[in-house]
Amino acid sequence: MVAVAVFLTPASATAQAANARTLVSATPIAGAPAGALAYRIVYRSMTGRGGQAEATGIVIVPAGAEPRAGRDIVAWTHGTTGIADACAPSANSWRLSIIAGLAPMIQQGYIVVAPDYLGLGSAGTHPFLVGADTAHAVLDAVRAARDVRRGRTTGRFALWGESQGGHAALWSGRLARAYAPELRLVGVAAAAPATDLVANIAGDGNAAVRALMTSYAGVSWSQIYGVPLSTVTGPVGQDLMRRLARRCVTLDGLKLGTKIGLARMIHVLRDVDLAALPRWGELMRSNSVERVPLGVPLLIAQGSADVIIAPSVTRSFATAVCRAGQRIRFIPVAGGDHVTIAKRTSEQTVEWLRERFAGRTDPSDCATL
Incomplete structure (x- = not known):
């Protein structure tokens, strides 16, 4: 495998020296949206039990001139594709088509990283819905995405996932401050997340x-x-x-x-x-998601016709977290199913992400839940 050259920021270099979590390779792949470049990455991460492992994923980078302050990062965490190596998104032709809102995110100038998680396309068992393992793989993918850049990143990132990926985003949000203190999380978006x-x-x-x-x-x-x-x-x-x-x-x-x-x-x-x-x-x-505030803004989208993640379970989680003090932007979709929920709410979610990166006050729908 031939890797493109990578450039280390001081923050990622420090993290690598301390924890040996590094980008191993970044190989160009086809199919990126207009105005972007895409790479399949291999990077090092850590299991929830302290062992080191390699993981894979995709990074999509805007090709245009970067902002003076650098680029922000959005980590897209995918829904269930399976637990066998052949199910890894980065190894399949549909790898970019499952990322909701990809083109608008590139137009906003974000770097988008889409991890496969541990054990999908890499050695070892995939820790399906195992919270800490998944969160480590996601947060280390953000670190690796910073190393793919040919320039500066801001150190700010957001998380957005659906289904199993909603569980991944919520767990990653919970562990971000302790596990990746050099990064600044601005918000978490979860579409039909597995919570209970x-x-x-x-x-x-x-x-x-x-x-x-x-x-x-x-x-x-x-x-x-x-x-x-x-x-x-x-x-x-x-x-x-x-x-x-x-x-x-x-x-x-x-x-x-x-x-x-x-x-x-x-x-x-x-x-x-x-x-x-x-x-x-x-x-x-x-491995369920704790019903406690994340310390950052939260968006949850849920379709009323979802037969995979019961709407009542998602609403119960949102209500409990609201009562604990979390502000939530809650997007209900009448008749919305499980498979399309992230894409059906992508316009609202991308706008919500833009406002979080801009530092605007986050809205809350807790009063209506």
Whole structure:
């Protein structure tokens, strides 16, 4: 792999010297929006348990003259694509098309970084919905994006994600100050975020979604945390979970083989309450998003027709965080589904991001929740 030259800012150089989290390579890729350049990056990060790992992602950089003060960064955190290496966005032709609001963000002059997370396109197990691991990978991707620049960055960044990526954005916002103190977070936007994993994974929602999320979480967590799948189901169910975990979620939905596997998995899980299993319930609760203020402005978007992330769960989270003192811009979308929610609210979100970078007072809809 041939990497383009990278340029280190003092802040990122200091972080690298202290923590050995560095950009490994940045390789040009095709498909960037007009007026931008795109790169597939490999960078070093750290697991939630202190081990070092490499991760991959994409950085999109405006090609025009930079502002005197440098460029701001937006980290886009993607929704669930799967947990197998083949599911890594940066390794697929649709890698840029899943980034909501990409062209307007480039027009605003932002650098956009879209991490794959750990274990997608890189060595090791993907820590599916594991909060600290994901947050580290996202924040280190922001650090790596600063090193791709041929000029200055401001040190300011924002987070924006959907679904699993909403969970990633919220966890990253929670850990940003402690993990990446040299960076300044200005706001977090989350579209249909996974917040309460007991409700989101093991709740009473769509049975097929529950079966797929249980398979992804089960296989991932059994390897990350060492909890045997035998505590969930028997040999037939374990084999089925592992086979489903090798399949990716595509923009066109689920392939026939995945649908057949899910029908069988629904049957296997009919009497299983994952949240009631001691270790599994504990892990779902510990990786849920705390209902406490982030210390920065927050935007949440949610569609009323979402069958993957229940609107009532998202609203309950938003209401609780409001009561704890967080200001929230809440965007409800009547009839909005899960797959399109980030793109349907992208114009409002990009404008909200612009105002956060400009330092304007953040609006709050807490009174209406």
